[in-house]
Amino acid sequence: MNSEQPKTIIVTGGASGIGYAFCEHLADLGHSIVIADLKGASEAADKLRVAGAKAIGVTCDVVSEDDVKAMAAAAVEAFGGIDVLVNNAGLFTTLALKPFDQITNAEWMRVMEVNTLGPFNCAKAVLPQLLRSGRGRIVNIASTVPIKGPPNMAHYVASKGAVIAFTRSLARELAKDKITVNSIAPGFTLSDGVLQADLQNRIGDNARTTGRCIQRDQVPADLVAALAYFVGDGAGFVTGQTLAVDGGGVFL
Numbered sequence: 001m002n003s004e005q006p007k008t009i010i011v012t013g014g015a016s017g018i019g020y021a022f023c024e025h026l027a028d029l030g031h032s033i034v035i036a037d038l039k040g041a042s043e044a045a046d047k048l049r050v051a052g053a054k055a056i057g058v059t060c061d062v063v064s065e066d067d068v069k070a071m072a073a074a075a076v077e078a079f080g081g082i083d084v085l086v087n088n089a090g091l092f093t094t095l096a097l098k099p100f101d102q103i104t105n106a107e108w109m110r111v112m113e114v115n116t117l118g119p120f121n122c123a124k125a126v127l128p129q130l131l132r133s134g135r136g137r138i139v140n141i142a143s144t145v146p147i148k149g150p151p152n153m154a155h156y157v158a159s160k161g162a163v164i165a166f167t168r169s170l171a172r173e174l175a176k177d178k179i180t181v182n183s184i185a186p187g188f189t190l191s192d193g194v195l196q197a198d199l200q201n202r203i204g205d206n207a208r209t210t211g212r213c214i215q216r217d218q219v220p221a222d223l224v225a226a227l228a229y230f231v232g233d234g235a236g237f238v239t240g241q242t243l244a245v246d247g248g249g250v251f252l
């Protein structure tokens with residue numbers, strides 16, 4: 001159990017994959033969890049509640065302004081406010097890997113929409129509550145791909161570069177309001193979506209283990225302590241940062 005005062009934390013894309021691992025860990029630490037996802041949010045929240053957590057699920061598309069406003073309202077109704085937003089929802093595991101000149105404009109815009117407009121929308125929707133909280137936190141889930149620049153996913157790489165840039169800009173804007181903004185950059189991780197798409201067998205060893213100091217596959221559980229750190233009271237003087245959690249694949 002956490003000795004810190006519990007917080008109310010929204011995790012977008014929290015019904016499965018890395019997002020659900022985040023929710024489980026934060027719930028174990030005693031925080032109240034709002035799972036916001038396109039699908040499976042209520043079922044995932046039910047699982048957390050069965051394990052003794054305070055959790056609700058909200059069906060939400062992070063691209064929709066109306067949905068994210070409803071997400072914030074549901075959090076306030078259930079728990080009285082919002083302290084932390086984790087922008088985890090993203091398009092990655094369902095993407096076709098292809099050379100950049102075969103990516104259509106529609107594919108490019110869709111990835112940008114979910115991966116960059118989504119976090120922007122959610123940050124705007126929760127801002128009044130983060131201001132009220134007095135200890136607000138935003139944690140964006142980026143990736144190491146903007147550092148490594150892998151081929152055949154240019155739209156995704158560009159979108160995650162934007163997430164890191166957005167993090168830095170927001171950190172400067174919101175520090176006066178006692179809100180910190182940081183990013184976690186996971187390496188290639190065997191999430192539910194990756195396993196369902198068999199991406200681990202299509203993406204190549206270069207993304208998985210080659211060049212990593214720690215020579216094994218990454219799993220969602222490898223990421224949860226980094227999030228708990230950024231959410232915790234002790235990280236109140238850390239903002240604008242991107243923490244690579246990838247077994248030492250890149251050095252930032």
Ligand SMILES: NC(=O)c1ccc[n+]([C@@H]2O[C@H](COP(=O)([O-])OP(=O)(O)OC[C@H]3O[C@@H](n4cnc5c(N)ncnc54)[C@H](O)[C@@H]3O)[C@@H](O)[C@H]2O)c1
Nearest residue numbers: 013017018038061062088089090092093143188189191193
């Ligand atoms: N798995 C990896 O190798 C890896 C590496 C680096 C970064 N990431 C990032 O981590 C995050 C989670 O990745 P994952 O592998 O767990 O993905 P996943 O595909 O397993 O899960 C993504 C979750 O987001 C939800 N989602 C998708 N679009 C949404 C939308 N518009 N609104 C609300 N919810 C939506 C999905 O329903 C799903 O529950 C993503 O931002 C991804 O880019 C993943």
